[in-house]
Amino acid sequence: MSVTGSDLLGILAVGIVSVTALIAMLAGVFLKNSARLVMWLGLAGMAGAFAAAWGTYPSAGTAFGGMILAxxxxxxxxxLILCAGILTFLLASDYLRKEGVEYPEFYVMxxxxxxxxxxxxxAADLIIVFLGLEIMSVSLYVLAGFMRRREKSIEASLKYFLLGAFATGFLLYGIALIYxxxxxxxxxxxxxxxxxxxxxxxxxxxxGLLLGGFAFKVGAVPFHMWVxxxxxxxxTPVSGIMSTGGKAAAFAAFLLVFVKSLGGGGAKVQTLLAIFAALSMVTGAVIAIAQKNLKRMLAYSSIAHAGYMLTGLAAANQLGESGVLYYLVAxxxxxxxxxxxISLIEQAEEKRLEFSDYAGLGLRQPFLGIVMSIFLFSLAGIPPLAGFFGKYYVFAAAVDAHMTWLAIVGVLASVVSVYYYLxxxxxxxxxxxxxxxEVISVPLLGSVALLLSAAGVVGIGVFPSSILSLTGWFF
Amino acid sequence: MIPLDYYLILSALLFTFGVIGVVIRRNVIIVFMSIELMLNSVNLTLVGYSAYLGDPTGQMLVFFVIAVAAAEAAVGLGIVIALFRLRRTVNVDEINILKW
Structure with a gap:
């Protein structure tokens, strides 16, 4: 069996990103003060990969002897993941400079x-699930501890590493038994x-072991302790990509294994997923209320959102699956x-991360105030923003699948969540x-990223069919 | 030929020892060694099944697991060294700034 052109075309987008990463790594080693250069190189690579993904979108199939989906x-x-990567790059450059750690390694990782x-x-094969998961996780362990002179950062990195590697052990044992x-x-x-x-x-x-491993990666209760x-x-930008790109990838593989391959896995698996979903929604929403630190509040909110997405998975019907995909984009x-x-307002040494630091911000800095309000209203699920339709689809799917109790728990949890977002x-x-x-000067790249995100939240909220028409034929 | 069950029981035992080690030991390095034990017990399951089924996929996966474990070890020990330089400890109970 030899590698053909159509195989390479099938993995063109991933290939462009990997090759860019390798070139960027060499540039970081051999050129001095190359952080900016590496950033632009990475942005160009990801934009190229985005174009490649867009171009290959209509020709669905598999490559490399059915190992990988194209x-x-x-x-x-x-x-979706490239969008997350590009936005992270735009937000990270000023953040890293502010923290005094602007090194090219960040962008490479x-x-x-x-x-x-x-x-x-x-992934079209469990080996690819494992490899992709580990490439992502090992890079994220490094990124979590990127500020290695700050105790909190290194501690986060160590905790993520130990628990992540532990979860990988279970996931791999699951793969071995299935094999x-x-x-x-x-x-x-x-x-x-x-x-x-x-x-x-x-x-x-x-x-079951595989399910536990995936639940750990998406940060669902009872495997959420690390989040x-x-x-x-x-x-902060690493928390951003971890909670979005990482979650999207884990849910993508979750859907491929449990929905596409095992057809929902039967009533028992669905009930188990529904229980995970309900626990995640309630735990995340309730504990988030007590938080003073905004990043920690968003971490608990991310557990709750993992619960909403699991609701769509537990329903295991067509509406639920496209609902999950829509939710991930939103x-x-x-x-x-x-x-x-948060990364713009934050100051060196973990300062200005509390709720009280946002007092009067909306009037002092109208731009930041408006975009932050858009994101928070969307997270709370207020129409016509994207977060509302995401919740609507997954809850409607749960009702269709005769899991009305789950939809009710979800609606109650999102009512609670309005409190801490607003x-x-x-x-x-x-x-x-x-x-x-002091009035914080908003850097150009950062404001571009915020504008793009806000446009995304409003755009796919007003036109939800733009995403649904892309995903409708997957299942 | 040794029956498949023997391989499965031995690897399940080793995996359990690994899990117990992660849960009860407090030294980061020992915890990490226990995680490696878990990964290697999975390798034993994989080669056992691979020989039993007469299918090379399992052995191929073992090579990937070994490579991944090596990458994880490099990153993990790097994190432990960075931690030790800051805190002068490798005891997981003393690593507790982040809570609630």
Whole structure:
């Protein structure tokens, strides 16, 4: 079996990102003060990869002997993850300079993480799921501890690393048991055998371990312990891409394995997913209320959002699946935007991250106030913004799948969540700021990223069919 | 030929020892060694199945796992060194600035 041109065309987008990452790494080693250069190189590479993903979108198929998906689903997730990567680059450059750690390695590791995420979301084989997951995770362990002289950052990195590697062990054991009982790691082959005969009980042990590994990566209760610590301690743009691109990739693989290959896995798996979803929504929403640190609040909110997305997965119907994909797009724009605003307002040494630091901000800095309000209203699920339709689709799917109780839990949890999102808005507009508070100058690249995210949140909120028509034929 | 069950039972035992080690040991390096034990017990499962099924996919996956474990070890030990330089400790119980 030899590599053909159509194989290479199938992985063109991932290939461009990986090659750019390698070139960027060499540039970082051999050129002095190359951080800016590497950033622009990476942006150009990701823009090229975006074009490649867009171009290959209509020709869905597989490449490399059915190991990897090309076009269609893979292109959709590729474009989503590349958006997250590009926005992270734009937001990171000024943040890194402010923190005094503007080194080219940062951009290189983000590029590697992006390539891992794209690979994972294009998996047609459990080996690719594992490889993509590890390329993404190992890069993210490094990025979490990027500010290695700051105790919080290193602590976040260590916790993420130990728990992540522990979860990888379970996920891999799950893959091994599925391979042993089904005789193949190919997802299409597993789907065939699963449909033809009831699998042995050891297969279900493997599927359970795999489910646990995925639940860990998306940050769902009861595998969420790492999320608050890691998001709070990591550099803010890293928390942004971890919570959006990382989650999108994990959900993409989750959908490929449990929905496309195992057809929802049957009533037992769906009930288990529904329980995870309900627990995540409630735990995330309730604990977020008590937070004072904005990054930690967003970490708990991200657990709740993982719960909303799992609701769509638990429903295991067509509406639920496109709902999850729509939700991931919406969540990527609104969450990267929120982390972006936080990274602009934050000051060196973890200062200005509390709610009270946002007092009077809306009047002092109209631009930041408006975009932050858009992101927070969207996260809270207020129409006509993207977050509302995401929640609407997954809850409607749950009702269709006769899981009305889950939809009710979800609606209640999102009512609770309005409190802590709008609390920031209240601080921004209805609290007096301190006398003579300094006005933060908003850097150009950062404001471009915020404008793009805000346009995304409003755009796909007003025209939800633009995303649904892209994803409608995947399942 | 040794029956498949022996491989599976041995690797399940090793995996369990790894999990117990991660849960009860407090030294980061030992915890990390336990995680490596988990990964290697999975490798044993994979080669066991691979030989039993007469299918090379499992052995191929083992090579990927070994490579990934090496990359993880490099990054993990780097993180531990950075931590030790800051805090002069490798005890996980003392690494607790981030909570609630």
């Amino acid at each position: 076009g269609g689903y893979a292109s959709f997730f590729g474009m 983000v590029l590697f993480a992006v390539s891992g995420m794209m690979l994972m979301s294009a 042993g009982t089904m005789g193949t790691t190919d997802l299409a082959g597993i789907a065939l055998r699963f449909a033809s005969a009831p699998p042995p009980s050891l297969f279900w042990v493997g599927a 608050p610590d890691v998001y709070e301690g990591s550099p 969540y990527t724009f609104m969450n990267i935007g929120t982390f972006g605003v 609390r920031v808005v209240v601080f921004m507009y209805f609290h007096e700021g301190p006398e003579g508070a």
